Amino acid sequence: MLDIAPELARWSEEGRDFAVATVVTVGGSAPRGPGAALAVDSRGTAVGSVSGGCVEGAVYDLCVQALQDGEPVRERFGYSDEDAFAVGLTCGGVVEVLVTPVYGGDPVVGAALAAAGRGEAVALARVARGPSGLFGRALLVRSDGSYEGGLGGRPPLDRTAAAEARALLAAGRTGTVELSADGSHCPGGLTLFVESSLPPPRMIVFGAVDFAAALVRAGAFLGYRVTVCDARPVFATRDRFPDADEIVVDWPHRYLLRTATDERTVLCVLTHDAKFDIPLLREALRLPVAFVGAMGSRRTHEDRDRRLREAGVSDRELARLRSPIGLDLGGRTPEETALSIAAEIIAVRNGGSGAPLTGSAEPIHRADRRVPAA
Structure with missing residues (x-):
């Protein structure tokens, strides 16, 4: 009801x-x-x-x-x-x-x-x-x-x-x-x-880029309360993100430390800029949230991984990072990328594999694989 x-x-x-x-x-x-x-x-x-x-x-x-x-x-x-x-x-x-x-x-x-x-x-x-x-x-x-x-x-x-x-x-x-x-x-x-x-879970999108605009729409469609955060006021505007519930102009790591998160919160880092990513992910990977993902190429991920280790992030904390973010759907546009990110979030939340159902002998709906409290 x-x-x-x-x-x-x-x-x-x-x-x-x-x-x-x-x-x-x-x-x-x-x-x-x-x-x-x-x-x-x-x-x-x-x-x-x-x-x-x-x-x-x-x-x-x-x-x-x-x-x-x-x-x-x-x-x-x-x-x-x-x-x-x-x-x-x-x-x-x-x-x-x-x-x-x-x-x-x-x-x-x-x-x-x-x-x-x-x-x-x-x-x-x-x-x-x-x-x-x-x-x-x-x-x-x-x-x-x-x-x-x-x-x-x-x-x-x-x-x-x-x-x-x-x-x-x-x-x-x-x-x-x-x-x-x-x-x-x-x-x-x-x-x-x-x-x-319960109140809608939060999705916080860091980085006011074109891919973020598409991801905001996908997050809202999935029932998240979506926040966009970026330190650059010229990009973090209501005109660019009309579907966001909240737009915050602040350094990402500073905002993350002062805002409320819980076990259902999803954090998507789309800045792929080390000066934003490293201090943000250092804090994000230590929070009890449902999902932490970061955008970037394989080379960007390797460089980010090295920098995070130098910043004191442990192997256990790094294992929580979904990077490069999204499932392999072969897409390139912001909308296709947002769909691949949303698909990975759903798979992680429900314990899904992300594999095609075609040819699989596993039941489509399996309550026993749902991840609790996510």
Whole structure:
């Protein structure tokens, strides 16, 4: 639900009735993961997706029916061997969706959608399996542990659910937790589905060059909050980077030391100028960020490597540097280069190889290779 929060927040503010189908669990080669959602309002307007097209029609009908019945429902969709065009995932995967009706601007759901739409760190916990009196109940949990709503007037259960949701939120994860109705962790009682929504991760692009302009667009498309930093005010301008969230005129290493970064932050160094690169990369490679990449030729990389070693950067720190930045796609233009950089960032974030899928026997979607907290 929270992955389409901006649109649903608007529906909630307008007091619209709607139903939301959210992917709770997946198995095999399912096209979308837990948290993917499709919503349908009382006018029949739809937003979002749960399967990339495989079962959208059937899920749409479930949403319409839930709005009429006023009851949440959980449904499983899998591959149909008998008829590839029947309702099912022809890719061979299995998904379970939780369909929940929301009426008249539900305060808990509305608050969660509004907070997620503003980019705040929040989790929405819902009972995806359990007694009829609890099924579909929701709890909004914030990063400080405070919560709104409840799971049926049972304070111990609310406290346990809030603690579990906060832990998943801290890890940036969406998933299920098994609890008993009394709030303990004994399996067999109820399943709590927790959606986590975090502020957008940061991409900081150092070097206000033509390649940076294309990379800014790619970063924004991937959902990053993009900053461009360059020490030269004549190049670091809004006219040159209209798609950037922030433009900073400062020496790159000095800005990096004073700005906030975390385990999801991506740093792309496109200056390929030693007076900027060396002090910047010396600091960047010591930060717990997700990705550090630097542009340049093989010769530039060798010279940069030597200079960084002379500056005291260790072998372990140098091993984190992705240089030359990007995957080998054979491109040359700024847009093609930006695509190759974005592809490498995605591969590193998800533990992908970057190799063609053609001819590979490996599953396309493998949750076990995702890199945690990246």
